[in-house]
Amino acid sequence: MTQCQSINEFVVRFANTNGTGSASANNMFAKAIMRMGLPVSAKNIFPSNIQGMPTWFEVRISEKGYLGRRGGAPEMVVAMNAQTLGEDIDSVRAGGYLLYDSSSMLPKRLEREDITFLGMPISEICRNEYSDQRQRQLFKNVIYVGALAALLGFDFQVLRQLVSEQFKGKDKLIRPNLYALELGFQFAAKQFSCPLAIHLERRDLVGDKIMVDGNTACALGAVYGGATVVGWYPITPSTSVIEKFSSYCQRLRIDPASGQKNYAIVQAEDEPAAIGIAMGAGWNGARAFTATSGPGISLMTEFLGLAYFSEVPLVLIDVQRAGPSTGMPTRTQQSDMLTCAYASHGDSKQVLLMPSSPYECFEFSALAFDLADRLQTPIILMTDLDTGMNFHMSRPFGWDDAHKYDLGKVLDAADLDEVAAFARYADIDGDGICYRTLPGTHPKKGAFFTRGTSKNELAGYSEKAEDYTNNMQRLNHKFATAATLLPEPVIQVNAKSASVGLVFYGSTLEAIPEAVALLGEQGVKTNTMRVRGFPFAAQVLDFIDSHDRVFVIEQNRDGQLRTLLCNELMIDPAAMTAILHYDGLAITGEFIAASVQESMAAQTNQVAG
Amino acid sequence: MSYRKPQFRHPRLEVNDLGLTHRDYEGALSTLCAGCGHDAITAAVTQACAELSLPPHRVAKISGIGCSSKAPNYFLNHAHGFNTVHGRMPSVATGANMANRDLIYLGMSGDGDSASIGFGQFAHVVRRRLNMLYIVANNGVYGLTKGQLAATAELGMKNKSGEASLFTDIDLCVSALQFGATFVARSFSGDKAQLVPLIKAAISHKGFAFIDIISPCVTFNNTPESTRSYDYVHDHIVTAAVADFVPVKQEIRCENSDADSEDICLHDGSILRLSRIQPDYDAHDRLHAMARIEQVKAEGKILTGLMYIDPEADDYHEINQTTDTPLNALKQETLCPGNHVLQTINDSFR
Numbered sequence: 001m002t003q004c005q006s007i008n009e010f011v012v013r014f015a016n017t018n019g020t021g022s023a024s025a026n027n028m029f030a031k032a033i034m035r036m037g038l039p040v041s042a043k044n045i046f047p048s049n050i051q052g053m054p055t056w057f058e059v060r061i062s063e064k065g066y067l068g069r070r071g072g073a074p075e076m077v078v079a080m081n082a083q084t085l086g087e088d089i090d091s092v093r094a095g096g097y098l099l100y101d102s103s104s105m106l107p108k109r110l111e112r113e114d115i116t117f118l119g120m121p122i123s124e125i126c127r128n129e130y131s132d133q134r135q136r137q138l139f140k141n142v143i144y145v146g147a148l149a150a151l152l153g154f155d156f157q158v159l160r161q162l163v164s165e166q167f168k169g170k171d172k173l174i175r176p177n178l179y180a181l182e183l184g185f186q187f188a189a190k191q192f193s194c195p196l197a198i199h200l201e202r203r204d205l206v207g208d209k210i211m212v213d214g215n216t217a218c219a220l221g222a223v224y225g226g227a228t229v230v231g232w233y234p235i236t237p238s239t240s241v242i243e244k245f246s247s248y249c250q251r252l253r254i255d256p257a258s259g260q261k262n263y264a265i266v267q268a269e270d271e272p273a274a275i276g277i278a279m280g281a282g283w284n285g286a287r288a289f290t291a292t293s294g295p296g297i298s299l300m301t302e303f304l305g306l307a308y309f310s311e312v313p314l315v316l317i318d319v320q321r322a323g324p325s326t327g328m329p330t331r332t333q334q335s336d337m338l339t340c341a342y343a344s345h346g347d348s349k350q351v352l353l354m355p356s357s358p359y360e361c362f363e364f365s366a367l368a369f370d371l372a373d374r375l376q377t378p379i380i381l382m383t384d385l386d387t388g389m390n391f392h393m394s395r396p397f398g399w400d401d402a403h404k405y406d407l408g409k410v411l412d413a414a415d416l417d418e419v420a421a422f423a424r425y426a427d428i429d430g431d432g433i434c435y436r437t438l439p440g441t442h443p444k445k446g447a448f449f450t451r452g453t454s455k456n457e458l459a460g461y462s463e464k465a466e467d468y469t470n471n472m473q474r475l476n477h478k479f480a481t482a483a484t485l486l487p488e489p490v491i492q493v494n495a496k497s498a499s500v501g502l503v504f505y506g507s508t509l510e511a512i513p514e515a516v517a518l519l520g521e522q523g524v525k526t527n528t529m530r531v532r533g534f535p536f537a538a539q540v541l542d543f544i545d546s547h548d549r550v551f552v553i554e555q556n557r558d559g560q561l562r563t564l565l566c567n568e569l570m571i572d573p574a575a576m577t578a579i580l581h582y583d584g585l586a587i588t589g590e591f592i593a594a595s596v597q598e599s600m601a602a603q604t605n606q607v608a609g
Numbered sequence: 610m611s612y613r614k615p616q617f618r619h620p621r622l623e624v625n626d627l628g629l630t631h632r633d634y635e636g637a638l639s640t641l642c643a644g645c646g647h648d649a650i651t652a653a654v655t656q657a658c659a660e661l662s663l664p665p666h667r668v669a670k671i672s673g674i675g676c677s678s679k680a681p682n683y684f685l686n687h688a689h690g691f692n693t694v695h696g697r698m699p700s701v702a703t704g705a706n707m708a709n710r711d712l713i714y715l716g717m718s719g720d721g722d723s724a725s726i727g728f729g730q731f732a733h734v735v736r737r738r739l740n741m742l743y744i745v746a747n748n749g750v751y752g753l754t755k756g757q758l759a760a761t762a763e764l765g766m767k768n769k770s771g772e773a774s775l776f777t778d779i780d781l782c783v784s785a786l787q788f789g790a791t792f793v794a795r796s797f798s799g800d801k802a803q804l805v806p807l808i809k810a811a812i813s814h815k816g817f818a819f820i821d822i823i824s825p826c827v828t829f830n831n832t833p834e835s836t837r838s839y840d841y842v843h844d845h846i847v848t849a850a851v852a853d854f855v856p857v858k859q860e861i862r863c864e865n866s867d868a869d870s871e872d873i874c875l876h877d878g879s880i881l882r883l884s885r886i887q888p889d890y891d892a893h894d895r896l897h898a899m900a901r902i903e904q905v906k907a908e909g910k911i912l913t914g915l916m917y918i919d920p921e922a923d924d925y926h927e928i929n930q931t932t933d934t935p936l937n938a939l940k941q942e943t944l945c946p947g948n949h950v951l952q953t954i955n956d957s958f959r
Contacts, residue, residue, distance in 0.1 A: 209959075229936060231703070264936060280703060284704070284708035286937040306694050396958075440667050440669070440689070447666060449690040449691070451692040
């Protein structure tokens with residue numbers, strides 16, 4: 001048997017049972033690697049279930065800096081779930097390693113000749129060491145992390161430090177956790193020849209990066225963006241956006257003098273009410289948001305139409321999951337793009353932002369409140385389960401203290417005293433954005449009726465053909481203005497002569513550097529464009545026009561961004577090839593490279609044929 | 610029918626404490642059918658707000674969809690209004706109230722809007738004790754779509770086209786009591802003397818106040834077979850307790866000498882003088898109120914007046930411990946923790 005050999009370039013997969021406390025041990029494992037200066041990514045593959053179902057956690061260590069899901073068979077599997085032991089053994093790469101609980105005998109039929117079995121009687125150790133059932137369960141996780149530290153050549157001090165930090169304030173827990181780590185480490189060091197042929201070596205490749213999930217970043221962005229009102233309804237995978245917002249508010253938004261809250265979070269009865277609350281608050285001049293996922297988007301669509309047509313600011317965070325309908329609630333996808341872009345009946349269009357990392361989740365979440373106030377319309381943050389719920393190495397968050405919130409065109413009482421007549425829907429500045437007033441501003445001027453019906457410039461109900469079409473055209477004009485205010489696409493020119501362009505957005509970013517490198521190795525030079533907003537900035541069309549072959553890479557079945565590009569920019573569909581990955585797992589660089597090559601080969605054959 | 614409201618004002622029109630006349634509390638000219646009960650509600654709201662000397666622009670009028678939801682356009686021209694979507698007024702009112710606790714929130718809804726499509730939102734806005742006045746103009750039919758029966762129509766009630774209601778009705782007052790409303794009343798748009806003090810007391814009440822106003826639809830539900838016609842309601846009213854509203858500064862006498870009366874101090878210092886027409890009626894007992902509504906209904910009559918009040922209850926903001934400053938008035942300096950704090954947060958992710 002040829003054993004897998006690699007320093008700092010391999011995948012470890014943990015097979016656990018959900019509800020057993022493995023998540024914090026696994027996260028500690030990933031974080032320790034980052035502290036050893038190594039690029040690392042961690043993907044949680046979990047069921048829509050609370051307790052007792054299989055869950056996997058995949059950690060990729062990549063000195064090259066490839067942080068997308070690698071795919072393929074992992075070099076090492078930590079098999080802690082008897083229920084899935086067979087498939088977990090099968091999943092190990094030939095030449096790889098299996099760390100398993102040898103407290104009970106491994107069935108003969110599961111044995112493989114081409115992998116190394118590392119048996120460790122973890123349950124037995126726990127039975128001997130701990131009397132409490134819950135402790136027996138929890139410390140199993142810490143013990144295997146200790147063993148991995150020996151097997152993979154961890155700097156043990158890093159782990160010790162992490163444990164101390166993790167249980168800071170609960171000091172009673174530090175010693176037993178350190179003890180469990182030691183138990184695992186000593187056992188492995190004695191029983192196996194450590195480190196294995198796959199192992200880690202310290203590097204200095206992390207810099208000031210942080211490791212965090214996108215939902216936490218969105219929540220923090222909302223705090224920094226000045227959100228004060230939240231309406232929400234729990235739904236996976238968006239729930240933690242609100243939970244984190246709530247916990248940051250408890251730290252950062254309590255009035256020090258009175259102990260009162262400078263925010264209000266209302267758990268609503270359903271998703272329409274959740275966005276209705278955000279909209280009512282936006283109408284009344286507070287920065288407000290809600291967060292949801294696909295099924296919630298369907299339910300909120302009615303209000304998105306009202307907000308579009310009556311021009312009320314609000315922020316909606318859509319943490320996309322696999323649809324349609326209930327779909328796969330704990331799997332990732334980018335399949336709400338079309339439904340969000342054109343949300344609601346009638347001619348309506350919504351402004352979308354597509355963050356790719358926790359850093360951008362923070363940045364765009366805060367920015368969304370400025371944009372909503374500036375554009376007086378919903379701003380939808382299109383993130384996804386992969387970005388939102390998995391931990392990613394990310395640029396640290398930053399905030400420019402000189403930045404002042406853009407509250408948009410709101411007339412106060414003094415402004416109203418100056419104006420001769422207030423016309424809510426008159427395009428004074430020619431950018432399609434009109435001046436609004438807030439309830440309670442002025443005793444005599446500025447009051448108007450906000451409505452979902454057609455209106456004239458004075459906000460009066462009107463069914464006059466001209467009033468209706470003028471308003472609809474102005475809304476289109478405002479949408480064009482939006483295109484100039486959104487984050488521009490990120491274009492990376494790898495080779496001036498490259499004729500192949502890769503277009504993508506959102507969490508796909510993590511897979512791109514690897515795809516570009518793999519294609520490069522095959523002699524395919526590519527430039528890339530990451531789209532970050534809808535409506536599209538002018539550069540988007542330029543990039544597509546300036547490449548002979550354009551691939552639009554997405555995590556959905558129907559090529560939704562490509563449809564938007566065709567529809568909005570009048571691009572010939574034949575000019576863009578869809579690369580689509582939609583099995584619910586994060587897209588991989590290898591998939592992208594192989595798909596692009598396959599498509600190019602097919603075209604070459606066609607030409608040759 | 611006139612298409613424009615005359616601007617003329619009598620020079621000696623009575624003024625309130627703010628120096629405003631009734632005309633300052635009016636809205637656009639109603640486009641509802643002539644004789645619509647909702648116009649009487651509009652008049653009652655106008656009068657109540659004028660008599661309370663509310664600054665009109667400090668009121669926020671929020672409604673859903675339907676004839677009733679058009680009504681806010683016809684009162685308080687100087688107040689902002691929001692005609693939202695069908696059945697969703699409660700959530701928008703909630704958000705608006707979260708943003709600025711200092712305004713007066715007046716929600717206007719109908720039986721379709723609150724008892725059918727918006728029943729869930731109705732239930733939950735009551736439950737969350739939002740400080741607002743929620744009025745339902747209840748005519749038992751869908752007016753804008755021409756007379757379909759609503760869920761508040763009693764079993765057997767026929768609409769204009771002769772269709773009978775096959776199911777028992779939803780009684781929104783009983784529902785509101787069950788959901789935890791702290792002020793519940795029913796009135797009749799044809800009884801301004803009863804309605805105006807109720808509206809004034811409901812506005813002064815802190816917390817969720819609900820008034821179900823039977824408001825006949827002259828076009829689709831004013832037939833002899835209707836239980837929502839002017840004649841039927843007139844003939845079948847039973848009054849629980851009559852509210853007389855005494856503003857903070859002014860002491861007025863209650864005229865009901867034959868009834869047992871009680872003064873209830875409201876949050877803003879005004880007094881609700883309750884006259885029990887039914888001597889054994891207890892407006893502080895929620896279960897009693899629910900039972901009495903159903904008993905009177907079983908007798909084929911309609912119980913009106915103030916049914917329940919709890920002047921001591923907390924509203925949403927007290928429960929949430931929201932800051933006294935309206936959230937929409939908080940400045941960036943208060944809301945944004947700044948980069949220094951952010952860097953320490955970054956450290957927690959390393």
